Amino acid sequence: MKFVLNGQPTDIAAHPAARLIDVLREDLGLTGTKEGCGEGECGACTVLVDGEPVCSCIIPVAQVADTEVTTIEGLGGDHPLQHHFMNEVGAQCGICTPGMIMAALSLGPAPTLDEVKVALAGNLCRCTGYSAIYRAIMKWRGQPEAIA
Amino acid sequence: MSEVDLRTASSVDDALAILRDEPRMLVAGATDVYVAANFGTLEPRKLLDIWALDELREISVRDETLVIGALVTYTSLIRSAVIAERLPMLVEASQLVGGVQIQNRGTVGGNIANASPAGDSLPVFAAIDAVVVLRSVDGERRIPFGEFYTGYRKTVMRPDELIVAVEVAPVEGKQWFRKVGTRAAQAISKIVVAAVRAPAPRIAFGSVAPTVVRVPRTEKALSDGASIDDAARILGDEIAPIDDLRSSAEYRRRVSMNLLRRFWADTAA
Numbered sequence: 001m002k003f004v005l006n007g008q009p010t011d012i013a014a015h016p017a018a019r020l021i022d023v024l025r026e027d028l029g030l031t032g033t034k035e036g037c038g039e040g041e042c043g044a045c046t047v048l049v050d051g052e053p054v055c056s057c058i059i060p061v062a063q064v065a066d067t068e069v070t071t072i073e074g075l076g077g078d079h080p081l082q083h084h085f086m087n088e089v090g091a092q093c094g095i096c097t098p099g100m101i102m103a104a105l106s107l108g109p110a111p112t113l114d115e116v117k118v119a120l121a122g123n124l125c126r127c128t129g130y131s132a133i134y135r136a137i138m139k140w141r142g143q144p145e146a147i148a
Numbered sequence: 149m150s151e152v153d154l155r156t157a158s159s160v161d162d163a164l165a166i167l168r169d170e171p172r173m174l175v176a177g178a179t180d181v182y183v184a185a186n187f188g189t190l191e192p193r194k195l196l197d198i199w200a201l202d203e204l205r206e207i208s209v210r211d212e213t214l215v216i217g218a219l220v221t222y223t224s225l226i227r228s229a230v231i232a233e234r235l236p237m238l239v240e241a242s243q244l245v246g247g248v249q250i251q252n253r254g255t256v257g258g259n260i261a262n263a264s265p266a267g268d269s270l271p272v273f274a275a276i277d278a279v280v281v282l283r284s285v286d287g288e289r290r291i292p293f294g295e296f297y298t299g300y301r302k303t304v305m306r307p308d309e310l311i312v313a314v315e316v317a318p319v320e321g322k323q324w325f326r327k328v329g330t331r332a333a334q335a336i337s338k339i340v341v342a343a344v345r346a347p348a349p350r351i352a353f354g355s356v357a358p359t360v361v362r363v364p365r366t367e368k369a370l371s372d373g374a375s376i377d378d379a380a381r382i383l384g385d386e387i388a389p390i391d392d393l394r395s396s397a398e399y400r401r402r403v404s405m406n407l408l409r410r411f412w413a414d415t416a417a
Contacts (some may be wrong), residue, residue, distance in 0.1 A: 017154035017195065019182070041182055052223070055249045058182035060149070061174065062156050063199045103248065113153040122247015 008072030016062035043123030046099035092127035177253030218257025274352035321346030345415035
């Protein structure tokens with residue numbers, strides 16, 4: 001099965017019914033994507049498929065054939081949003097962080113705080129209380145003054 | 149998932165040919181099927197992936213009838229100018245389904261076929277008397293939404309059939325939608341209601357009975373000019389909510405009656 005993973009053409013022999021997250025973590029060694037609830041509620045496993053955030057724990061890998069998949073590793077570790085998450089202490093235990101960052105990437109250039117909250121409504125964090133996460137995203141988008 | 153046999157259909161005709169030869173559970177966005185699979189509660193071992201069938205992703209208007217393809221996602225509904233103009237309450241319902249990740253994969257056909265009494269889009273389709281278009285190798289049949297569900301998680305769909313679209317005639321009157329859950333996002337509804345304010349009001353509730361339901365006695369009382377208090381009492385008798393892990397029957401009955409009053413006040417001319 002062929003798809004583009006983090007910009008690289010990839011050809012794998014996975015069971016078509018395998019969950020995308022298992023193929024990413026177990027077969028391809030990309031353990032940045034985390035599994036939280038395993039039922040599409042918490043968003044920890046969020047990756048982008050053709051630029052749109054999805055929960056990789058409830059997607060059969062067959063459904064990403066011929067698509068572009070982007071995981072947290074695709075950001076290269078030096079992405080401005082990752083730095084803002086660190087600077088604002090938007091991560092504590094860190095399990096939700098890759099999913100939060102991937103979900104936030106779909107935001108437009110000048111989101112309102114409400115738009116950020118809607119974009120992240122499918123991502124749960126049990127440590128930070130969300131404020132630091134919203135702050136990191138708003139600073140990344142150049143509007144720190146919009147934070148409550 | 150290695151015990152699951154997942155086949156991928158390459159076209160609608162291919163899917164129908166496969167379903168003619170053997171029953172397979174359909175998988176569209178997988179947002180319900182794979183939750184069950186992860187929890188070991190998915191009984192069917194043979195699945196048919198129809199996600200790639202782009203021919204089912206169209207939103208169009210044909211002779212004044214709105215046609216929504218079965219694989220249209222909630223995200224597509226939210227972004228559609230046609231839906232915003234004709235069915236604003238379907239946009240509201242779609243925005244309250246899961247989070248963005250679920251809205252990107254969950255589909256109209258999947259929500260209908262999954263047949264949960266709590267499906268967020270179902271009261272909308274029930275209230276506007278939508279028609280479900282089923283197709284098999286033998287042809288198409290059109291099922292009025294009110295006849296689609298026969299019991300808890302049961303539908304009139306045959307194993308060889310696929311939902312290809314939902315058809316909606318023009319809706320006259322103000323549309324109104326509310327979902328009551330534990331939080332705005334990611335919550336399965338305790339009560340969900342969609343209604344149209346017209347001389348003959350059309351009102352549908354989810355999560356108050358084994359299937360999504362219209363409330364004909366309540367609708368008739370309102371169209372006959374009953375007071376809203378009388379109509380709310382009739383509604384309380386007409387629905388059959390249960391106690392479950394998300395709510396209690398008594399809470400659901402009382403909130404349903406309050407929602408009816410809210411609908412009536414919000415849509416008053």
